[in-house]
Amino acid sequence: MKSFGKxxxxxxxxxxxxxxxxxxxxxLASPVQAGDTIKIGFGMALTGGLAGAGKxxxxxxxxxxEDVNARGGILGKPVxxxxxxxxxxxxxxxxxxxxxxxxxxxxxxVSGYGTNLIAPAMPIVMQRGLVFPALFGLAVNEKFKYDNYxxxxxxxxxxxxDWSRGFFSIAMAQDPPPKTIALVGADAEFARNAVKGxxxxxxxxxxxxxxxESYHPRTADFSPIVNAIQARNxxxxxxxxxxxxxxxxxxxxTEVGLKAKLFGGGMVGLxxxxxxxxxxxKLNGIVNYDFWVPEPTLRFEGVEEFLAKYxxxxxxxxxxxLGYYLQPYAYAYLQVLDQAIxxxxxxxxxxxxxxxxxxxxxxxxxxxxxxxxxxWAKTRVLMVQYQGIEDSELxxxxxxxxxxxxxxxxxxxxxxxxxxxx
Amino acid sequence: MFSVDLLLxxxxxxxxxxxxxxxxxxxxxxxxxxxxxxxxAHPAFVILGSYVAYMGNSRxxxxxxxxxxxxxxxFFFIGVGVYRVYYESFxxxxxxxxxxxxxxxxxxxxxxxxxxxxxGVDFRSVQAPYIGQNWKLGGVGVPTxxxxxxxxxxxxxxxxxxxxxxxxxGRAIMAVAQDRLALQLMAADPVRIKQLGFGIGIxxxxxxxxxxxxxxxxxxxxxxxxIGQVFAIAVLAGLGxxxxxxxxxxxxxxxxxxxxxxxxxxxxxxxxxxxLLLALAFRPQxxxxx
Numbered sequence: 001m002k003s004f005g006k007x008x009x010x011x012x013x014x015x016x017x018x019x020x021x022x023x024x025x026x027x028l029a030s031p032v033q034a035g036d037t038i039k040i041g042f043g044m045a046l047t048g049g050l051a052g053a054g055k056x057x058x059x060x061x062x063x064x065x066e067d068v069n070a071r072g073g074i075l076g077k078p079v080x081x082x083x084x085x086x087x088x089x090x091x092x093x094x095x096x097x098x099x100x101x102x103x104x105x106x107x108x109x110v111s112g113y114g115t116n117l118i119a120p121a122m123p124i125v126m127q128r129g130l131v132f133p134a135l136f137g138l139a140v141n142e143k144f145k146y147d148n149y150x151x152x153x154x155x156x157x158x159x160x161x162d163w164s165r166g167f168f169s170i171a172m173a174q175d176p177p178p179k180t181i182a183l184v185g186a187d188a189e190f191a192r193n194a195v196k197g198x199x200x201x202x203x204x205x206x207x208x209x210x211x212x213e214s215y216h217p218r219t220a221d222f223s224p225i226v227n228a229i230q231a232r233n234x235x236x237x238x239x240x241x242x243x244x245x246x247x248x249x250x251x252x253x254t255e256v257g258l259k260a261k262l263f264g265g266g267m268v269g270l271x272x273x274x275x276x277x278x279x280x281x282k283l284n285g286i287v288n289y290d291f292w293v294p295e296p297t298l299r300f301e302g303v304e305e306f307l308a309k310y311x312x313x314x315x316x317x318x319x320x321x322l323g324y325y326l327q328p329y330a331y332a333y334l335q336v337l338d339q340a341i342x343x344x345x346x347x348x349x350x351x352x353x354x355x356x357x358x359x360x361x362x363x364x365x366x367x368x369x370x371x372x373x374x375x376w377a378k379t380r381v382l383m384v385q386y387q388g389i390e391d392s393e394l395x396x397x398x399x400x401x402x403x404x405x406x407x408x409x410x411x412x413x414x415x416x417x418x419x420x421x422x
Numbered sequence: 423m424f425s426v427d428l429l430l431x432x433x434x435x436x437x438x439x440x441x442x443x444x445x446x447x448x449x450x451x452x453x454x455x456x457x458x459x460x461x462x463a464h465p466a467f468v469i470l471g472s473y474v475a476y477m478g479n480s481r482x483x484x485x486x487x488x489x490x491x492x493x494x495x496x497f498f499f500i501g502v503g504v505y506r507v508y509y510e511s512f513x514x515x516x517x518x519x520x521x522x523x524x525x526x527x528x529x530x531x532x533x534x535x536x537x538x539x540x541x542g543v544d545f546r547s548v549q550a551p552y553i554g555q556n557w558k559l560g561g562v563g564v565p566t567x568x569x570x571x572x573x574x575x576x577x578x579x580x581x582x583x584x585x586x587x588x589x590x591x592g593r594a595i596m597a598v599a600q601d602r603l604a605l606q607l608m609a610a611d612p613v614r615i616k617q618l619g620f621g622i623g624i625x626x627x628x629x630x631x632x633x634x635x636x637x638x639x640x641x642x643x644x645x646x647x648x649i650g651q652v653f654a655i656a657v658l659a660g661l662g663x664x665x666x667x668x669x670x671x672x673x674x675x676x677x678x679x680x681x682x683x684x685x686x687x688x689x690x691x692x693x694x695x696x697x698l699l700l701a702l703a704f705r706p707q708x709x710x711x712x
Contacts (some may be wrong), residue, residue: 051543218647255556278547318542387561
């Protein structure tokens with residue numbers, strides 16, 4: 001009797017695990033249907049460290065596919081997205097793209113989210129001469145120098161230094177201009193590149209670097225780092241960090257009472273609704289990069305309609321409910337591909353690539369034109385300052401004036417509150 | 423650059439950080455140290471505890487620590503259930519070494535994927551009155567979001583230590599990995615005792631998870647970052663020593679904080695693991711191991 005009970009217990013456990021595995025499989029891979037469609041394949045971070053952004057990007061891409069199919073597809077053919085979870089693990093990427101091209105026989109591939117997950121796909125894409133729209137890679141093409149690489153994040157033609165150009169431009173415009181700087185960043189790909197660019201710019205501007213350190217990504221408490229920075233009394237502090245560290249850094253800066261005049265720069269995560277609502281008024285005064293905020297200067301055609309659709313689609317899915325950061329760009333890099341295929345009038349990658357290099361595209365993130373290295377021809381990394389935040393309500397961050405654009409000049413929507421410490 | 427204030431701040435921050443590390447490592451010290459069960463899923467249970475605190479805090483505005491405390495018995499029974507499966511599938515067949523490890527990897531992935539399916543992948547935080555305050559004692563800052571978890575951690579250690587050292591079942595848990603036969607001669611069932619011990623180990627993760635989400639925002643896979651840290655503390659402590667776990671966590675916390683302050687944060691993990699290597703070289707049984 002006892003052994004029967006155990007068998008039954010383990011039998012049902014096995015069934016439950018099998019069912020769970022099946023659910024995961026369905027959730028992570030889209031159904032592939034036969035038919036005369038344009039298949040666009042990609043890996044995306046749906047689990048792992050970058051899944052928060054990856055899932056949001058996927059929803060934006062699905063909104064794009066629905067919009068395109070509703071208007072009759074591209075070249076008269078409906079589009080179909082074929083995607084797999086790359087688990088935020090670069091090691092999975094070559095296998096995913098090989099399968100997409102050889103087994104699923106997709107017509108186009110686009111990248112997943114982030115530098116680390118774009119780079120491993122490059123050799124495969126280059127070997128086959130495919131156009132490769134990429135989503136938020138920082139300086140990936142510096143080493144590959146592939147002419148069919150088109151990156152949608154508006155870092156600019158010199159991504160490493162363009163990234164932080166606005167932060168320094170704002171700092172040096174103050175009277176008196178700062179003389180000393182502290183640089184701190186996570187010991188990981190993006191943050192290292194962001195801090196490296198900031199270091200180059202600081203040196204060019206003749207700023208004295210009084211603190212220049214990196215930290216391990218699992219750092220839980222940032223008080224020792226902020227205390228050490230405070231002891232060196234820098235005029236400005238540039239931070240390159242990932243979401244949990246950005247939160248830790250902001251909390252520690254508030255607790256320690258950081259006396260810098262400008263603080264922020266390259267902090268990933270402060271753009272996410274969940275983190276903005278967690279930090280609330282602690283964000284006031286921080287000057288940080290961003291890509292889209294609800295300011296009047298950035299109301300590009302179609303962006304509000306897209307955001308409305310995204311926000312409806314994102315409900316209850318545990319992703320960013322606002323979708324201001326990455327999502328419009330995830331929609332836009334497919335718009336670019338769409339417009340290039342339509343202009344080429346064929347599926348020929350060489351023709352499409354040529355058009356993508358030469359043309360300017362109208363997208364929900366404004367006009368997009370690529371430089372020869374596949375980055376935006378002109379930088380549009382916004383530097384925004386958090387201002388007037390008095391609570392932690394989500395609605396606060398949908399209002400104009402809570403993230404004022406200070407750079408670049410053509411998109412400016414307000415004036416700086418300076419210094420940060422006050 | 424040296425100043426007394428900076429050193430005092432580093433020592434205080436390190437002590438508070440060590441208290442948090444201790445809370446996260448306590449359960450593993452019981453399951454890995456005392457029961458010889460390589461529970462690689464331990465950080466995933468901590469994250470599960472964080473989500474429980476998040477759920478109650480965001481939905482009903484309840485205090486995360488009280489939620490952690492309230493769910494400790496639930497986690498205890500989850501631990502009992504997990505051990506039962508582990509025992510029936512692997513330990514009973516003397517098959518726990520590699521397959522048992524794979525089992526806990528599996529448990530870790532199931533927890534992660536389950537959390538993704540229920541809560542999604544966005545970062546989650548909690549609100550509490552003690553998050554965001556900072557006490558100043560002269561030139562030394564004491565952030566309450568670190569001080570409160572430190573105090574809770576010390577109380578949790580005291581409770582577990584008293585139970586393990588003062589009760590028959592507690593002493594049986596400490597003895598079970600050393601001499602099962604002797605335990606049976608004392609009329610204690612080793613399987614039941616290990617089940618109890620593992621339940622306690624997992625029970626602590628409910629509270630540890632609540633402490634974690636007070637300190638940093640979490641997402642389902644963030645526990646992986648802490649696997650190395652919690653095992654390092656359990657080994658440095660001397661496998662199974664509860665006071666040793668607290669001391670080892672404090673040593674690592676203070677070392678990280680002081681090194682981070684005076685030599686740069688990039689050196690902090692190297693120094694922390696350097697201490698572990700030195701301890702293993704000169705005292706292989708760990709600081710408090712016998």
